[in-house]
Amino acid sequence: MRSFIHINARTLNDALRALAEYNGKARLNAGGTDLIGVLKDGFLTEAPKAVVNIKTIPDLDGVDKDEGGLKIGALARLSDLANSPTIKGGCRVLAEAARAVGSPQIRNVATIGGNLCQDIRCWYYRYPRHIGGPIQCLRKGSGPCLAVKGDNRYHAVMGGKKCFAVCPSDTAVALAALNAQIIIADVKGERKVAVTEFYHPIGNELQNTEMVKAIEIPDIPGETRQAFLKFTLRESIDFAIVSVASIIAVENGICTDARIALGAVAPSPIRAKTAEKLIVGQPIDKDLAHEAARLALEKARPLSRNAYKVEIAQTLVERAILGQVPANP
Ligand SMILES: Cc1cc2nc3c(=O)[nH]c(=O)nc-3n(C[C@H](O)[C@H](O)[C@H](O)COP(=O)(O)OP(=O)(O)OC[C@H]3O[C@@H](n4cnc5c(N)ncnc54)[C@H](O)[C@@H]3O)c2cc1C
Ligand code: SF4
Known part of the structure; x- marks a missing residue:
């Protein structure tokens, strides 16, 4: 790991002043579960000159x-x-x-x-220094996006423009x-x-x-059915291949409000607005959920190796709408 100046911020203003002073050359450290790995693997184009510990700020965790x-x-x-x-x-x-x-x-x-x-998980971007990295790519300011012609199985299926890494x-x-x-x-x-x-x-x-x-x-008015569904390769300690967050209100069998967000399919979480619009005012059944799931992914344009994510996302949307979600512990 490259050496850096370490600053313990005692107040929010301490942290903000340090960010202003180092103007792009400082990184904040909160829990450190991402940042420490990033620094150890040394794949950033420019290592930070300062790390500002913000865990020392009281009253910012309420x-x-x-x-x-x-x-x-x-x-x-x-x-x-x-x-x-x-x-x-x-x-x-x-x-x-x-x-x-x-x-x-x-x-x-x-x-x-x-x-x-947290930083993105693209494996080209994160290729560690100790095994031959860092690798340059479009996001690092030099060369093309390597995922477009490379191994893109975990990359974006929609919304990708220059960089196809998903929001993790x-x-x-x-x-x-x-x-x-x-x-x-x-x-x-x-x-x-x-x-x-x-x-x-x-x-x-x-x-x-x-x-x-x-x-x-x-605030969300009234009673709602809320769920977060996450598809991963491993059962625990794994990032989403696809996730879906849903908030659905149903009165007398009719959907009165619907919010559906897709995760890990694009560089940002995406609201499935056309699917939401379709189901509001309708009695929820399997056919409606199936059509809504199709609409949620209608803008998907998969890369060479990640079309499978579209099908998984559609299945999760359908399950979220039908309330087929695992019981909470
Ligand atoms: C084994 C493993 C599994 C993981 N699994 C998941 C997972 O399943 N899902 C998931 O979402 N994430 C996962 N993560 C990623 C990540 O570590 C966590 O999401 C965690 O929440 C990051 O929070 P932190 O406080 O530790 O961030 P840090 O590591 O302290 O910071 C992460 C980044 O955010 C910046 N930062 C921190 N706080 C602020 C702030 N207040 N304002 C601006 N910038 C800030 C830092 O400068 C740094 O660049 C995983 C990480 C590991 C190591
Ligand atoms: S998706 Fe492409 S541009 Fe983005 S970090 Fe990965 S290789 Fe770089």
């Missing part, structure tokens, strides 16, 4: 409820979100997504801010279904951006001097 909804601090740990009665009560889909991340050891230190901002965050998918906003801060102030607008074809919305401060989730 889960607060007011009349408008929930506010979650960026340092809230995934295990706390998975077990929080407030989260399980109002937005169960987020508790399920948090529980689906990695392992108990990872969830006990990993934060929601880090989960949203499980919580981002749940937050997309929840219409959540990310509160971004820098030394000059704060701004908000919808989770679905946070991810760009290369990178995310954060400027060099900015960090995620909190996440806001508006």
